[in-house]
Amino acid sequence: MCGILVFRGFDIRNQMSNIESILSLRGPDNYKIHIYTKVHPEITFIASQLSLVGTNCFPLVSNRGDILVANGEIYNHLDLFSKAQDIKFSLESNDFDYILEVYSQEKSKVDKREKLFSNILNRLKADYALILFDKTSSELYIARDSFGIRPLWFYWKSTNCWGFASEKKILVELGIQNEWISQVTPGTWCKIELTKENNFLTFNNNSTIMESSFSPTRSSLDEVNLQICIDSLKNHLTNSIKRLLNNLRKDDSRLGIFFSGGVDSTVLHKLATKQSSYLTPLIIGFEGSKDILVAEKYFHENENNSYIRVNITEDIVEYNLKKVLSRLDSRSPVDVGIALPIYFLSKKASENKINVCFTGQGADELFIGYKRYEDLFLKQKSSTTLNLNQILWDELRFIAKRNIERDDLMASSHGIELRFPYLDFKLVEFVSQLPLEFLIKERNNKENQQEFSRKIILRELSTKIGIPDYISMRNKTAIQYGSGTQKILQKLADRERLSMNEYLKTI
Missing domain, CATH: 3.60.20.10 (Aminohydrolase, N-terminal nucleophile (Ntn) domain)
Known part of the structure; x- marks a missing residue:
């Protein structure tokens, strides 16, 4: 960097x-x-x-x-x-x-x-x-x-x-x-x-x-086999990780991974540890936050005590908020809520002599992880003009402006270079050709209400490589909620009797 x-x-x-x-x-x-x-x-x-x-x-x-x-x-x-x-x-x-x-x-x-x-x-x-x-x-x-x-x-x-x-x-x-x-x-x-x-x-x-790596036509279910595709996904993601490790020594201890206990980061961690035994997970949250509880349960079950925990409190967030906003162009509560944990994770990484970190950014766009895609999926079924595949590709094309720019500013504040294994063109090209049914499906829950399964093939891979169900099947929890930074921002705003938008504009 x-x-x-x-x-x-x-x-x-x-x-x-x-x-x-x-x-x-x-x-x-x-x-x-x-x-x-x-x-x-x-x-x-x-x-x-x-x-x-x-x-x-x-x-x-x-x-x-x-x-x-x-x-x-x-x-x-x-x-x-x-x-x-x-x-x-x-x-x-x-x-x-x-x-x-x-x-x-x-x-x-x-x-x-x-x-x-x-x-x-x-x-x-x-x-x-x-x-x-x-x-x-x-x-x-x-x-x-x-x-x-x-x-x-x-x-x-x-x-x-x-x-x-x-x-x-x-x-x-x-x-x-x-x-x-x-x-x-x-x-x-x-x-x-x-x-x-x-x-x-x-x-x-x-x-x-850009366009040459994108296939606008996905395969049909009768043309492909899910189990074969799971193995191919594992190979593509492993190759992406290997490529990103090419200019680091095999014994390099300067490598970290931002770990939330979600399926994206856990699959990355599981596959990356086979390539580098010096990969250090960094987890973040306030005491009792979802991401901390899930991550620590997973590491304790696997007898892995080499992770680094970043503890945040209301006082820590308030003290550092001005520094974060001075680096960030946006005052959006969502951007600030996400930027804060990236900032603290990067700071802790730097303090521990880590200077390169893996992140799961891009997985939600690639594997249909966001809830907003559910409505688009339903609309496509009844539309002859809506192309969900094109929409997903557009989201990937503009991921820099929407997400990477913010994360880069926070990480670079502490001299940390982020690397993105899910944003690999061979991997993107492969996933773009999978049937949508390998990514998202409708189903009825126990109350016979309609709901969706998302990131299906990634969750299947997670299970296949031995990651427990409480992570493989865990619902998406955005980092600002899993770490608790959004909740802390709301408390700070409430204390001043302001909306979060109003509060952030006063900093």
Whole structure:
């Protein structure tokens, strides 16, 4: 994980201290500035870095003078380096050295450099937000990963006045108004010719991401077997976990998992512990909260005492609320209720020398976990135009804006990088082709009332790998309720005789 800022046409001498403070939250290990002075106005590249691979630090500069900054991880970097000609991976190598060196070496051999850049992106198994400057052509390439795991904000006025950054607040420090700042759309890239006047940017879809990984037509029940699909789901999820562990040592104790005692995180934990024995679960809640009770019961039954418990109280939430809101753009009670436990979990992880954490984000969108999907499921049965599959895909495409951005801001406050095993394209592609009946079903309960089973295939996998029914069949409990943060926020608001919306606006 890194914090990045690339800009042109701003004087930041009076803002340097604030910018460094914000960027260093995201990258506590290194902070570096590179200024390209051979053009006017000059271009400034700033990066802070959480070092996980190699010792080379951003901004990276090639022998030919090209410059790269990035926030993210390339999980197949060893494989890419082994296949590349005249490029060797060393202990010093940054995983993103691959992009810079391949581009710098091959750009003179191709007619269209943008095609070379796109082809390099297509080789990656990665989460990234990156900016590449071609010294020879004075071209700037911007790209963001498919689900928007790594954030990238921008302001564009002209080729002589612009900025790109990991956080919106960094661009605000340049004096840019909030309403002029936009996000680079996930799964897109852009080439900017700095020698030409451009008053607007055009972003291109990366061919290997977005629609090409999505199958709009699901299989029918008579074409597939549930048990075979459960085994395939296990394989896909295991492969996703392995990929996310590729740039961590087998004995690395810096890895954690946010554990709620729900089916999403427990399946991840069960499968991930087979790949890394140093995975540390972190649980959170007030005394007697649902998530704490379920998680501790599970760990005690499995004689696992290596988990870390984060205790929260009304006083702790009240004391830290201003810090949380200073990092969060939203004042929505739902966003704040979710942000608080992510903030406290990340703080505790950092205190225990953990710097990478798995999270179950994405599972609800992928496996139809939210209750709101039930109405859509019923409507689709009586509609010829409603496509639930397309709606689910749209939810995944925009998960960055809705969820990941918030979680990233909370985790990066403590130098924690989040990784998302459920947001793997092979896994998404596989689940998108399953019959809906493997994900959601109507049934009658004991009172003969209609209800739904959701996340069916994930729950079946959970049972198959030995997770007890009180977790496999546990109803979804959102983290703000399972941990108790929403209840605490309500108490704080009630004490001031305000609604929660009104109370949060006073902080």
